[in-house]
Amino acid sequence: MALNLFTRKQAAPPPAIEAATLRSDRFRLERQTDWQRLDAIVTALEKNRLRRIADDDLLDLPVLYRKAASSLAVARETSLDAATLAYLEALVRRAWFQVYGPRTGFLRWLRGFFGGGWSAAVRDLWLDICIALAVMVAGTLVGWLLVAGDSEWYYRLVPDGMAGGRHPGASPEMLAQSLEGTKGAEGLAIFAASLFSNNSGVCILAFALGFAFGIPTLLLLVHNMAMLGAMLWLFHQGGLSFGFAAWLSVHGTTELFAILLSGAAGLHIGRSMAFPGKLSILSAASASGRRAAVVMAGCVLMLVVAGLLEGYARQLVETSEARLTIGIGMLALWLAYFLLMPRRPANAGEHAA
Known part of the structure; x- marks a missing residue:
């Protein structure tokens, strides 16, 4: 009987972990539209498809980059899930290179x-x-x-x-x-x-x-x-x-x-x-x-x-x-x-x- 109770308690996630998971999901859902848009723009730039990018997307690139960088800072401070953190780190690094990275040689x-x-x-x-x-x-x-x-x-x-x-x-x-x-x-x-x-x-x-x-x-x-x-x-x-x-x-x-x-x-x-x-x-x-x-x-x-x-x-x-x-x-x-x-x-x- 004691074993069953112990097993049942272990199967249910602790309240702290469950709250962290919900917080991470909410954080991602609120911002993932901007992340996906930034990802699409950066991918097009990396493939040298500049003319396929809308003018308003190019104008918003610096803003989207700063939002993603801010999200990354929050994710690190609040210890969000590792997958979200790794995705944001890669996205911000790629976007930084496109916004502030070395320019094309003369x-x-x-x-x-x-x-x-x-x-x-x-x-x-x-x-x-x-x-x-x-x-x-x-x-x-x-x-x-x-x-x-x-x-x-x-x-x-x-x-x-x-x-x-x-x-x-x-x-x-x-x-x-x-x-x-x-x-x-x-x-x-x-x-x-x-x-x-x-x-x-x-x-x-x-x-x-x-x-x-x-x-x-x-x-x-x-x-x-x-x-x-x-x-x-x-x-x-x-x-x-x-x-x-x-x-x-x-x-x-x-x-x-x-x-x-x-x-x-x-x-x-x-x-x-x-x-x-x-x-x-x-x-x-x-x-x-x-x-x-x-x-x-x-x-x-x-x-x-x-x-x-x-x-x-x-x-x-x-x-x-x-x-x-x-x-x-x-x-x-x-x-x-x-x-x-x-x-x-x-x-x-x-x-x-």
């Missing part, structure tokens, strides 16, 4: 960027690129029509420093002389540097103004393209349309492409703020800003190339045919890269930034 980042990250980011902005392109074409037409209706508009649209003696009333000979190249490259490095500074200023401004719902970006694109439209009209009047187009194409296909992408990047941020969807305006701007920043990083490279082409190739190459060949070749090169390069994240570690 060479690896560079390979990822040129190996598909930049082109993928550009393709993600296709709608904004279409809008910016339409606005740029409209701005060019506006400049042409304004100057065609009243030549005084030329002086309002084209600054004196940019006109360089090319103005309404100038003879075709004078206009043709302004398109001629140089025999040497002396001083062209300084010229290229100044052109890069000017063009980069336009691109950065077009991108930065996107925060105001993209409206200033669109106005800036219209204004800059109206200057081009005015100059197109001027050379058309002098019978030099082909020569001017060839002269411009050497650097223009790269430079205008960079301005187009910069405007689209700024517009992308503005459009996401105006139509944030289910996200808050701040979260939408943050998510779109990361994509636009990748595009802008590439635009800087394009402006460097445009500055070199404008400062050297355009000045040293004298025939219109050769200039046009260079311009079309550069345009084909950029289009081939953006359209044909396989999609890959620009930076496998950018989520940790």
Whole structure:
């Protein structure tokens, strides 16, 4: 009889152990949704599947990590079950590496960027690129029509420093002389540097103004393209349309492409703020800003190339045919890269930034 009583008492768990088990189960049930979400995000990042992660999940990654770390601290203090403790320790360790761990090396980042990250980011902005392109074409037409209706508009649209003696009333000979190249490259490095500074200023401004719902970006694109439209009209009047187009194409296909992408990047941020969807305006701007920043990083490279082409190739190459060949070749090169390069994240570690 005594043995039976002893056995019966041993089969029933002590009240302290039963309470601890219930406490552990309650603790896990209250927090396991966040743990599972963090686990899914970290697993996707470890498998380099960044584009499969929703923007709001990436934004919440640091918060989920801190919650898991706090849960781990509580689990250690209250001596929760070993399985929960081991799971949390592994999850927090993996999440820490993704949030605060070593960043991708520069060479690896560079390979990822040129190996598909930049082109993928550009393709993600296709709608904004279409809008910016339409606005740029409209701005060019506006400049042409304004100057065609009243030549005084030329002086309002084209600054004196940019006109360089090319103005309404100038003879075709004078206009043709302004398109001629140089025999040497002396001083062209300084010229290229100044052109890069000017063009980069336009691109950065077009991108930065996107925060105001993209409206200033669109106005800036219209204004800059109206200057081009005015100059197109001027050379058309002098019978030099082909020569001017060839002269411009050497650097223009790269430079205008960079301005187009910069405007689209700024517009992308503005459009996401105006139509944030289910996200808050701040979260939408943050998510779109990361994509636009990748595009802008590439635009800087394009402006460097445009500055070199404008400062050297355009000045040293004298025939219109050769200039046009260079311009079309550069345009084909950029289009081939953006359209044909396989999609890959620009930076496998950018989520940790």
